[in-house]
Amino acid sequence: EPEVTQTPSHQVTQMGQEVILRCVPISNHLYFYWYRQILGQKVEFLVSFYNNEISEKSEIFDDQFSVERPDGSNFTLKIRSTKLEDSAMYFCASREGAEAFFGQGTRLTVV
Amino acid sequence: KQEVTQIPAALSVPEGENLVLNCSFTDSAIYNLQWFRQDPGKGLTSLLLIQSSQREQTSGRLNASLDKSSGRSTLYIAASQPGDSATYLCAVIGAGGTSYGKLTFGQGTILTVHP
Numbered sequence: 001e002p003e004v005t006q007t008p009s010h011q012v013t014q015m016g017q018e019v020i021l022r023c024v025p026i027s028n029h030l031y032f033y034w035y036r037q038i039l040g041q042k043v044e045f046l047v048s049f050y051n052n053e054i055s056e057k058s059e060i061f062d063d064q065f066s067v068e069r070p071d072g073s074n075f076t077l078k079i080r081s082t083k084l085e086d087s088a089m090y091f092c093a094s095r096e097g098a099e100a101f102f103g104q105g106t107r108l109t110v111v
Numbered sequence: 112k113q114e115v116t117q118i119p120a121a122l123s124v125p126e127g128e129n130l131v132l133n134c135s136f137t138d139s140a141i142y143n144l145q146w147f148r149q150d151p152g153k154g155l156t157s158l159l160l161i162q163s164s165q166r167e168q169t170s171g172r173l174n175a176s177l178d179k180s181s182g183r184s185t186l187y188i189a190a191s192q193p194g195d196s197a198t199y200l201c202a203v204i205g206a207g208g209t210s211y212g213k214l215t216f217g218q219g220t221i222l223t224v225h226p
Contacts, residue, residue, distance in 0.1 A: 031212050033214070035216075043202075043214075089152075098142070100204070100214060104153065105155075
């Protein structure tokens with residue numbers, strides 16, 4: 001069964017460092033998303049991406065964040081200068097029809 | 112702005128009980144509603160998707176209903192088992208404009224089924 005794959009599963013980084021979280025969406029999907037979940041809180045929308053551009057972003061998604069689809073398969077989230085409050089589980093999702101499919105997440109810990 | 116609320120926040124039941132989890136949303140202009148399961152520290156597993164034109168969906172022991180006009184959905188779990196213990200998340204999917212396809216999540220119901 002096709003699935004969304006995220007790497008790494010866990011990343012520890014020092015405050016101020018850049019991180020890139022990687023996702024391989026399901027191959028025929030056209031809509032891509034990043035969400036995050038701070039420990040004990042709701043899953044929050046970050047950004048949606050369609051046709052090689054951002055279609056919507058939340059107020060969380062400031063200039064420190066960027067997304068890219070560098071080739072036909074990968075979808076990345078970059079955080080330029082990480083802060084302690086960026087520590088969270090980051091989920092990638094993709095969709096073609098009605099149903100969204102999520103990856104297993106990357107747990108980002110900023111120290 | 113869409114707000115999704117889930118009640119109860121936590122539920123503990125003995126094995127075998129039938130139970131109902133509730134989800135409400137403030138903006139009825141939704142495309143779909145999706146129920147997920149999340150195990151501790153893990154990803155989101157889709158359980159059921161209800162399209163806005165449907166009133167319910169069933170998968171095994173799970174049944175989800177949708178009343179779009181009143182902004183409510185319920186997830187019914189029959190004959191609960193300890194393996195059902197997890198957090199259950201409700202998410203609504205925006206219907207139009209830039210919200211198309213974007214999921215707004217509730218805070219979840221933490222379910223514990225004890226033997």
